[in-house]
Amino acid sequence: MADENFGHPRLAAIYDPLDPDRGDLDAYLRVAEEFGARRVLDIGCGTGVFALLLAARGIEVVGVDPARASLDVARGKPRGETVRWIHGDATALPPLRVDLATMTANAAQQIVGDGEWRETLRGAYEALRPGGHFVFEVRDPARRAWEEWNRAASYGVTEIPGVGAVESWTELTGIDGQLVSFRQTYVFAADGQVLTSDSTLRFREREEVEADLAAQGYAVRGVRDAPDRPGREFVFVARRPGTASS
DSSP, X not given: OOOHHHHSHHHHHHHHHHSOOOGGGHHHHHHHHXXXXXXXXXXXXXXXXXXXXXXXXXXXXXXEESOHHHHHHHXXXXXXXXXXXXXXXTXXXXXXXXEXXXXXXXXXXXXXXXXXXXXXXXXXXXXXXXXXXXXXXXXXXGGOGGGGOSHHHHOEEEXXXXXXXXXXXXXXXXXXXXXXXXXXXXXXXXTOOEEEEEEEEEOOOHXXXXXXXXXXXXXXXXXXXXXXXXXTEEEEEEEOSXXXXX
């Protein structure tokens, strides 16, 4: 199930204006270039920002996401027809043979269940051609990012064309082991509507993720730092063994 900020049509429509700086995607564009990717699977593509950046470079892209409202936003963007959009997740993909699979931003951490996590890793593996790469990020639990998830640190008002002013903030709602839950609140000045979205992220340890990847058959080629948030995240680079002709 998609969180409301992705699945509610009114919230999906303002997702990009509320988070306009997607400099975090530059590193993934460089990864696509590094590995010479011509076919990419973007898991948890959301409103399609990364998928469309890839498509603009002439790359064949498949974007998959469980939030239909976010996919509707993606399809409606300029060049939206150049991407193959799939409503669903990586646990049940059609046959694919991509050079690169990605999960950007919080996509990996939003998969909180052990079974679903294993099935997602397996789904990405099956979608890759032999020799293809899987790249995704998770936040380093030791940095305790959730300590900044409070109204005082996150409150803002954004003026959105055609929508008006929108107040938004984030508040921590609970911690249970590796699971950290929070609520995002949105207030639309135009009509006073208040919408909330409850989310949970799982903060897996680096060694745990590496072991999970190895268990699904990947060769872990490295764990990089996130250029936009140095020292705060792990970027995993895994490979499906074999060559394109195997």
